[in-house]
Amino acid sequence: MGYECRSQDHRLSRRQLLGALAGAATGSLGLADEVRAQNKQVLFLWLDGGMSQLESWDPKPRTEFGGPFRAIPTTVPGIHISELMPHTARQMQHLAIVRGMCTRDENHSTGVPLIQRGDPRNRGVTYPYLGAAVSNFIAPANATLPPYIHIKPYGGGFQYGDGGFLGPRFGALALGDGQPPIHILRPETIAEDSDAARNRLRAEANRRFVEGRRGEEAAAYDYSFEMAQQLMRRRELFDLDRVPAAVRDRYGRHPLGRHLLLARRLLEAGITFVKVTSFHWDTHADNFHYHIDLMNQFERPFAALIQDLADRGMLDHTLVIAMSEFGRTPKINEKLGRDHWPAAWSLALAGCGIKKGVVYGRTSDKGSSVADGQVDIGHLFHTIFAALGIRNPRYRVRGQPLPAAHDDMAPIREVLL
Amino acid sequence: MTRLTIVLLALHAGPLLAQEPLHRRIDDAIASGFKGPFAKDADHAAFVRRVHLDLAGVIPTAAEVRQFLNDESSNKRAALIDRLLAGPDFPRRMQEAFHVMLEERREVKESPLADWEDFLLTSFASGKPFDQLAREILAADGKPAATNKFYVDRNGEPHLITRDVARLFLGRDVECSQCHDHPTVHDYKQADYFGLYAFVNRSFVAKQGKVTGLAEKVSPGQVDFESVFDTIKMKTGPRLPSGKEIVEPAYAKGEEYLEKPNPKEGKPGVPKFSSRAVLAQQLTSAKNSAFVRNSANRLWYLMMGQGVVHPLDQHHSDNVPAQPKLLDVLAEGLVELKFDVKAFLREIALSAAYQRSSMLPGKDEPPTGTFAVAELRPLSPEQLLYSVAQATGGLEAVVRKTATPAERAGAMRTKFGPSLKGFVTAFGNRPGEAEVAFQPSLAGALYLSNDRVILEWLEPKDGNLAARLAKLTDDAVAEEMYFSILSRPATTAERAETAAHLRTRGEQRTLALRELCWALLASTEFRLNH
């Protein structure tokens, strides 16, 4: 039954896509340039559909809802995760697990944007996705590459709806299957200075056109050309053939493996916010059989990535987040599946500003509710901003200051350094 | 006067007290729904470009623009509208738009694209009313085979077909109500979903020799369904949303078929009763307000870039349009015009709303959906390709020898087929995705920047734009370039900039012209229908 609601290509209303406010003056209030100069980065791994917390971060073996899998110890004494994550278990010393997530929305189509925009409780404006928000706050001013890149299966393009009220410029450059678009090579018949000249003329024509008209479309279209230029200059980043075969094997040749490896390269190149999406986690049937394969596809490259970031000294300034829009029901349905469960689920953090080797929050013995340390998406967003050193993040939209996340929630101190 | 005469007069009072023309009713409805400010009228250059794109699917030539601007007759806009509607490009433009709207660029080898395009082209060329077209597509009786496409492209999968029938013909995205009443839209019930499903779940794709067709089984009885949230079992027969279950004739076992299935000969059989045929009749009736409103809304969207109800598949009571009266007027009008597409689009094109400028009336943008200012809408990949060809001078020779819609479409398909594939990849959505919003893509920017074919078109050759410009003085270059590419005169500043750039490049005149032309082709102004 199509519960997936075509979530990966869900079309928002045009109003939402182009942002609710034309010409909104936005910016980050009172944010020191020093934060930008610190070149902090984010890897946001989105497991779309709802990874099962019971088959990953919060196993409950031998309980009513526990399923057939066991729990295994990790490199941190006292912390156990599912037996389906043996590689990740050996990286636990870098990770912080949050087990008390309790959110509102059990639908994909509304839940995904809700989570990724930080659920700002409908203030009449469209909040930006996390990637746009973070880029807005900390992307270095002199960045030559787009600050927010989204590696995903299927189609690419520019997802300018992610920018929300920040405007289309803050959208995500989506790389379909991690590929740069074709035509990334300029024909030899066009010299570089000619390319520069024609683009200057183009930009001037656009500036004239936009006067007296709505600016969103022109801004987005302009930006697509800017990005084209930037990407053409750095096209070697996408060429995984330059990576030794042994490394590619360690991450795995499957899509998520390749995409996380590409993510590492983009982080190495200084991209501020890299989002990697993996779809099809919505295991309404045969949840346990599927999670054997699913978890292998996720945890092997995830562990490899954590290891590599740690080895390269990048974990100190790179924040890693791995999550879904909700977890899965403790209750097992007739098809041996689990359904949607926003009431009690887990996510993992690592890196910049995050404590190492900890768990925060606890679910009940059976896992059906949060017993301790219950947190909502607002807490998570505040935690992310705090971890990145963004103190008191706010926006100014049409002169009105707005909080960057739910304003009566606070960062989760227990996972912050 | 006898009572009889009075009655007769009353019967005839309808046409005598004729309503205002639809285009005026449209503007009245819009005025009553929004206090303003409204944008002013678009100037003639903006109008001629816009109406060519909307009714012919391509920008006008420089000559056509000049002729229109120089024409001093007071009704030149109406005359142009009529000329374009009667012209050989209109059917192709509609065929392109409706292929994208209904099939979302699906290409399935069992259902040849060319046959489908011909079917749509012929339908629009012959003035087939829209309800009849919809009926033929939904009934899919295989005459011609291309009418099967809606089903065959979806592999006969009944859930997918249910969702797309609801979305595209009734304006309701009911996907989430397959499993339970829709979580956020109160009007979309699971029972309605399965009522529609029961119409189409007997149809299946069957290969009959080399031809892939659509067959139908006899009734399997009512459809069972239950919500995932409770285990209450429910049943329904075929039923339109807010309609009644249809009455199906009961046949004795063995008597249900007109033509019994014969698996050995690959014959799937033809049942006496076709629920699909009933769906086609009932759904496309003028009395089915969901169908009428959805059709009117989508045709409006084709011309305006924004539905009265938007998104186009979100008709429900919580999604109140900014101009509710407008949709009532459009729906009434469509029925009055008996679903005549040309007549309906003509009325829209004649309205002040359509002819509004895209220049904002003040510093604040009017709210979306008020139609107080013209939308900025992306050219479709087809419009963009043909317009680039037109602008660079490569289209005229191709279409000059063609007269009928079929000849025109055929010649363009032949000449530009490979380029069209490239444009669709760079500027269109993936197959199966609705092409509704403007999504400027990196792929598009790279395509325009680096594609060799486009760059070739900018090289002087055979009297094309580049060749013509090479022979002109600096000042004349700007004029010819702006008329050809942006379909309007150049401003003083633009003439100055053009001349300055030509001077900078000096002897490298070809290079300079290439840079200037490319800049305009890659500009937002060219990319959009404004």
Next chain:
Amino acid sequence: MNDAPVTTVDPTRTWEAKTIPVPRQLLGCRISSCGEYVVAGDFAGAIHRWHLASDRHTVLAAHSSWVKALVFHADRRRLYSTDYAGTICCWNYADEEPQPIWTLRDAHEGWIRDAVVAGDLLVTAGNDARIRVWSANNGSLLRELTGHGCAIFCLAVHPDGRTLASGDNHGVIKRWDLTTGRHERDLNAATLWHSPEATMSLTGVGGVRSLAFDRDGATLVAGGMATTTSANFAQGTPAVLAYDWAAGSARPSLRIPDPFEGFITSLAFHPDGFLIGAGGGVGGALWFWRAGEQDPFASLRGLRHLRETHLHPDGQRLIAATFEARGQGGNGRRGNIAEYVDNAGAVKIYSMTPRPSPPRR
């Protein structure tokens, strides 16, 4: 009036004769070849045993992970149980309070999905893609059959007792000689497998869910899922493929003309020659086909999801492990947390002989 029960088997008159509720979900069930005992494995690793005549219920506790594959050994009054941790236990099933006679831990890596008996051999297979042949007496490992490239879902022993059929996740059926361990050929059941690419998923869906030989071993049938519309919801139509076992060639598939969403979970040939197929998906169903016919001559619809069925040795009854809904809460809805309990199971006995008329007063 003669009130003697009619014992002619007539599947068109199949009815549910008995339901035994179980508080945990069940994965499978079997009946002993003496017809006295029914066993079913549950999510807690408990093996429920019922003595049919007395209704006595006993729990055989030794496993700690899900128990699916259970198989009886007729001659030795033994029951073999397997679980998803790879453990095998052997029991004297008719003991008053059975205890394992022997236990093999790590008999497989990961889930054991099926177990069959052939003479003195116990054969098991599962996620580690290896078929292991054990002594049914003492559990010593005799042989390992490798070749499958992915999880093995089911096994079937040919009536000759020497040949084995195995079916896997990707629609490959292998034929083995049990006496030599030789792999003899492959049969193609690829239409039962729907790849990740074909289903827009990361895992794909399908596989050979059940295998059964007819009484003389001329025909092998394989059950699973045909066309699918969603891997994550395991949505599709049930499929039964058929093969000429000797020639190794495909025969026309059987058909299920009425719409049903789900898999074929069990297949079994009746001594009278007809085939019984059980369906599990959205609810459950039973279908009955006569030899040589593609369409079922009888079916029972609107049942609970059947996880496994097994034919009673008397040929008159079918035992089934079913899913039973319980408690509140569904997709994302929690309801009252105190009432949030897992779903449950049941063992049902379907009778294929006509229901006796109520006794006259």
